[in-house]
Amino acid sequence: MKLLKKTIAFTAAAITMATATASTVDKNLKEYQPVSSLSGKINSVGSDTLNNMMALWSESFQRKYPNVKFEVEGKGSSTAPPALTQGLSQLAPMSRAMKSSEMDAFEKKYGYKPVAVGAAIDALAVFVHKDNPIKGLNFKQIDGLFSSTYKFGGSNITTWGQLGLDGNWGNTPVSMYGRNSASGTYGFFKKTALKKGDYKATVKEMPGSSSVVSSIAKELSGIGYSGIGYKTSEVRVLPLAKEGSKYYDATLDNCLSGKYPLARTLFIYVNKKPGQKLDKITLEFLKFVLSKEGQEIVAKDGYYPLPAKAAEQFLKQLQ
Secondary structure, three states, X not given: OEXXXXXXXXXXXXXXXXXXXXXXXXOOOOOOOOOOOOOEEEEEEOOOOOHHHHHHHHHHHHHHOOOEEEEEEOOOHHHHHHHHHOOOOOEEEEOOOOOHHHHHHHHHHHOOOOEEEEEEEEEOEEEEEOOOXXXXXXXXXXXXXXXXXXXXXXXXXXXXXXXXXXXXXXXXXXXEEEEOOOOHHHHHHHHHOOOOOOEOOOOEEEOOHHHHHHHHHHOOOEEEEEOHXXXXXXXXXXXXXXXXXXXXXXXXXXXXXXXXOOXXXXXXXXXXXXXXXXXXXXXXXXXXXXOHHHHHHHHHOOOEOOOHHHHHHHHHOOO
16 A cells, blocks of 8 residues: 555545556456436536546446536636536536635635545656657756746756757757646646746747647657646657656656656546535546546546545545
């Protein structure tokens, strides 16, 4: 058993997790048991990182329940809390935890807080072109690349030579890509890797995670950050270290142990009144997400499935 570190905890309390590997789904996850006569509509508004996974989950769920209709919109995590608060969606997928101000706005309307359901584990990845030979980066170097305020003690880095590359790479300018401010990935990277520092004006803000990765794939000198589920054969995920040069790969084991410094939980927030059950259609969908079949979809989409113990903890919140 291992502790899920604070970087991917859904509350301040750590969750005891079962050991798993990145290539397998925990065999102890429960099989989903379909119910009879389920119909209705589910709206999902939120994270771009989770957008493809939401589409895959909804397609599989609809095959079981043809009378259930889905609408999935993924324009960024910051769009999730207001949609949930205003009753425009039942599902609020987010690649970061809700801010206190977002929680407060929801609580002001309903008198209680929304429930955060962990749906998958992501190793937020720093990508470079597949032919870039750099071995890895630490947070001080990332700070120097992406930030203008250097709260991690970095200094301005503009060329690959400043990161130790020589030859033709020495004087090659670094081209940085990131997400826009509506993105939870933008906020998580800013908070965790830049110590809440400001981004450089030269970081190109992209509208989605796939556009970050595709831009790097086309530009030899490119670097950027995105959820690991968007990895392609044209880019490489860099091993990272919080400090020094003992880099850790973006594996599930390193995420669970806290060694990989940009691990996070991907959430789905819901409106559940304490002491009352969720509406049947939302509850069944979340049961499916947290089932073995649902977590197999997580792995298929390139993210890391939850260990069974974590899935059980999240399910308990919905009872």
